[in-house]
Amino acid sequence: MIRLDKRILTHFDFVQPILILPVIFISYSLVSEASDMLANKQLVYFGIGLLAFVFFFLLPIRKMEWLIPTVYWINIILLFSVDIFGVSKLGAQRWLEIPFVHFTLQPSEIMKPAFILMLAYLIKKNPPDIDGYNFKQFLKISFYIILPFILILKEPDLGTALLLIITGYGILFIVGVNKKIWISLIVAMFVATPILYESLHDYQKKRITDFISEDPSYQVKQSIIAIGNGGITGKKADEATQTKFKFLPIATSDFIFAYTIERYGFIGGMSLILLYGFLIAHLLSMNYKLKSDFFAKSVTSGIAILIFIYVSVNIFMTIGFAPVVGIPLPFYSYGGSSFVTFMCLFGILQNLLTFRFDPTYRFVKIKF
Template identity: 40%
Template sequence: MAVFRETVPRTLEEKLFELNWSVVLLLTLLGAVGIGMLYSAAEGAWNPWASRHLVRFIAGMSIMMAVALFPPRFWMGMAYPIYLGSLILLVGVELFGETIGGAQRWLEIGPVRGQPSEIMKIALVLALARFYHDLPQDRISSPFGLLVPAFLIGAPAALIFMQPDLGTTVLLVVTGGAIVFLAGLSWKVIVGGAIAAAFAIPAFIRFGLEPYQRARIMTFLNPEADPLGAGYHVNQSMIALGSGGLTGRGYVEGTQTQLNFLPEKQTDFIFTILGEEFGLIGGLAVLALYAMVLANAVAIATSCKSVFLRLTVMGIATTFALYVFINVGMVTGMLPVVGVPLPLVSYGGTVMMAVLFGFGLVLGAHIHRNADPPRGAGLFG
């Protein structure tokens, strides 16, 4: 296989100059929001969350910059090994994982503890982007073009669902489906898949979910049915958001937060703190930051010449958008509570590193947007 190389090699300084600094600034602002909200969540203290969030964010931004400087051919070559490694880690979670809060999602290797499911979100994007880069356009809707992506998506989704982690499973499947769609899947297959899903989803909810997972869905439909049990989280979140009004109660002045009525305030429900203390205006301002990040990512994707870079960027953007959509939806009562954090704002090291690694790929796509490696390299070329 011929390997793509830049016609005129660029220096490190030239690549740094070509970085999309608008994206870097927007991500930095989101990280700063996270530090501020975690400081408030700890009742005006840097420990235990804000200081660690700051250190992790600085480390993650350094990783992001490093990732951006590698050429596309490097990430194309690493796509399948990263996916395979992530899949092995997920199997390791099933065999040796640490159980926290009733879920076996964490794997501890020496001094490092993390969630391999977060790594898989990036690995899946890279693997699918590589697969479709190599696959001829006329084979996308062929049996081979359907079965391989189905396995790439289904294998990790099944392992993550068994942890159990419904939120990440949904996010992974939707992201994978979005990449398959963007690759150019036939509308006949799309319509057929939609009809099959319409029949399969109710059966899955009835027979495939654990009782507590079904209870979350019923709570979403009627949160007042069990206000002190399954509905407690979302009810407290709604009270906090409502008390914030238009402009909020003031920084570190949120009663639901400071009096510890709000559960999981540093992770899943951190957007609620923002809404209580800064009101509707503050919440919309942060959502505007997310929207600007996504707009920049889509613009970068459309500027890329290669299928691999376009699908990689759109896959990362889809994952990022789903994080925000699901998190804000669940804390506002519009979606069931499924445990999805708010990217760069919620506390959590593995999620932050995965998100910033992903945006390193996005920034790298912008730098190397004119690169177009040869297609048809095969599965392991």
């Protein structure tokens, strides 16, 4: 007889799916209204994401920690390969084409889970003391943060590169670094800002110029009109003119937040923000339970920071408070790459939480 180990139900964090599933359902309803074809594709992405979640949830990650550096360096090699063998789309060389199947792979997306796991591995192997990491320890971990940042920046993909570097140093901030190091880092950033700006591509500079100019870009204008059209309670599908007549660009992906408010109004938009806010707060609150488990704490903090950045940048971009960049809303914007990546991350996280008291990793009990 086969019985499920009850400890799985005891330690599984049910708060996460309670907060994430409504986000997925609302997203699918909006995508379905916009396009039946996109809705069918999104169902495929949901299936792939679910398989990815189950795979990482059942994987004995703590027993396989020794493989994490290898996975990290394989991803670094893939990022190097993009510069040599990469496929260009819309002026950016970010993809690798898999031979024979004509399927493209974006190494920067795969890098996100590997990046967070690598930092968690390094922090567990060398945890900070009471005063936090010293300068030498900080530099050592910074190498693993800055290397993928530079490679992704060269593609060019400024948005993903900034996501990784902010997430990496955000994890270190939560884990603990000497205060003097942060002060020095902030000063260095101010000094380096003009140099970094001059190294940007022309289209990246244009996005910044459009952002700081008094007159917003066409995309942002249409987004603000859609938000205003939604009012407090939103419009019916036939009355959501910005989306229905395709004035709102990329309504199911980059600007889906504006689409949400046009359909469900201020109440719908605030409800979505609250779901994300509760999820981020819940993840960060876990650090108190994890205590000295630096590996799980680093992964939890990394995912929370990643979601916060995604949500903040996307919403600020939609209302004209940030430059327009291709950063989707987690579990909400149409597309497979981001959805599958976050399902992998949450599969890893649930694994670390559910089985942290079970070193044997026996998922089922078999009795004859």
